[in-house]
Amino acid sequence: MGDYEKEQRRLWALWEEVQNEDEAIDGDDSEEEDEIDNVSVCSDYPDLEQNPEVVEDQGDETQAEVLDTRSFFLGKNGMKWFKECPSRNVRTRSENIISHLPGVKNHAKMAKTPLECFFLFIDEVMIVDIVKNTNLRIIEKSEKWKESPHYGETNPAEIKAVLGLLYLSGVFRNNHRFLYELWNTDGTGMDIFPATMSQRRFEFLISCLRFDNKNNRKDRVKLDKLAPIRAVCDRFVDNCQKAYSPSQYLTIDEKLESFRGRCSFRQYMPNKPAKYGIKVHALVDARTNYLLNMEVYVGKQPDGVFNVSNSPKDIVSRLVAPVSGTNRNITFDNWYTSVELLENLRKDHKLTALGTIRKNKPCLPAPFLNVNNREVHSSLFGYTLVSYCPKKNKIVLLLSSLHHDDAVDESEKKLPEIISFYNFTKCGVDVVDELSASYNVSSNSRRWPLTLFFSLLNTAGINSYIIYRENTNNKLPRRIFLKQLGMQLAEVFQRSRMTNPRLTRELRGNIRKILGENPEPASKKMRPNQQGRCSECSRTKDRKTRYVCQTCETFIFLEHALKFCKNCAEVSNE
Secondary structure, three states, X not given: OHHHHHHHHHHHHHOOOOOOOOOEOOOOOOOOOOOOOXXXXXXXXXXXXXXXOOOOOOHHHHHHHHOOOOOEEXXXXXXXXXXXXXXXXXXXXXXXXXXXXXXXXXXXXXXXXXXXXXXXXXXXXXXXXXXXXHHHHHHHHHHHHOOOHHHOOOOHHXXXXXXXXXXXXXXXXXXXXXXXHHHOOOOOOOOHHHHHOOHHHHXXXXXXXXXXXXXXXXXXXXXXXXXXXXXHHHXXXXXXXXXXXXXXXXXXXXXXXXXXXXXXXXXXXXXXXXXXXXXXXXXXXXXXXXXXXXXXXXOOOOOOOOOOOOOHHHHHXXXXXXXXXXXXXXXXXOOOOOHHHHHHHHHXXXXXXXXXXXXXXXXOEHHHHOOOOXXXXXXXXXXXXXXXXXXXXXXXXXXXXXXXXXXXXXXXXXXXXXXXXXXXXXXXXXXXXXXXXXXXXXXXXXXXXXXXXXXXXXXXXXXXXXXXXXXXXXXXXXXXXXXXXXXXXXXXXXXXXXXXXXXXXXXXXXXXXXXXXXXOOOOOOOOOOOOEEOOOOOOOOOOEEOOEOOOOOOEOOHHHOOOOOHHHHHHHHO
């Protein structure tokens, strides 16, 4: 299992990250007054290490009935687990030969820049849709501020600039600071924020961001609790599946998007760092951490097309649809694992699977649960189920349809290969969580659709980085990649902003500096002895002068100018 450990170390060396928290970015702009607030307690959070009660000695006769000379162990429900492993084949089993090679697919191979990779996931159709729905909210909200430039309608270039600033706030880990600090002009702020847009405009646009048409939302919510962001979520997931083919090992697990506002399907999960939030089931590539599929848990839906089963078996069946029939392997924890699920994946989807399994399953034989007289680091196999004793009075139970032998490593812990493989492939979703937290674009919000959109942006940043690395072979650090992405998203809007005549000279200079441009202003054709109004004097004075600034070519009185010697003037011009 050395290759597994090397690969895991390689992945962790690839991603280096950290976490933060603070105020609601969208203020008190919550239009969901009708939203029912409800918190469900999720007590089924998995724990690899299980500590069953010691199984009472059932007597020699009862034990003899279970452990007689037959070739199998018998579960409580009569399920048979064979004691002898099947004969080993030199050839690779057919279910372990994947039918679709991993890597970037189709049009995604053409993406070579951070911006091109990003648009594979958050595409122009989504941007235009967000602009349209955001403008509906702006029109509704800005009736009282018709004259103010801060509250006008938006456009695709400006929304992309907002997304760029969100990524930059995550890169510099400023996403949970007070917003005004990003626009500070005392040297503690960041030039790119005021150069892109004013603080008031940014806050206003964030508060107005909408992902569906509010005018017909009430009808859609009657069928779907996720209606306010359903279209964006579905298109995002579809884009993820079109761009990339995952490796042969995938992970299914749940993650919690932190949220404490009003929401009818908010969950309480005490074992998660956020405690409260929106639960998302995700399918992730265990090798590259590429998110391939996801499903937001909304509880029981109203009757209709969105009313589907939330049993672990059915959730997994929906998540694996993109890789069904490809002979890949799925790893999950004990909330999902059951014999029925593994059989379903093998027969209906041609997928193998493994996971920890809970001790209360009726299919488990009594000897696998008994910790009496179990030697530490010992393993008990029933094909293919393993009971491993990591320390006294502790057992770990795993079930696998991928493994068919009793291979154990030669280390001091004598770990079965099933457990080593589980440890290698179990972390896909957890790593995505870690990466999202490292350069998190989200800020505290009182609107759950905005929280989910922030989550999509975090995932888009991870997936687009994976595509970028595979397409370019460029080992650019993810922090630099996200920084470049943020600046590229804001660039078009910054260029259009430079044409604004009301922009101060200092701000226009900052934009040129950020864009890497430093052109001389276009020369003005002046007649000999031409006079003009002094740019520094009050217009009411209407003072005319013939003197012109050599740099910006504006008319100015000498009392407002500084004089340089010839040498200093040349240095200044350079």
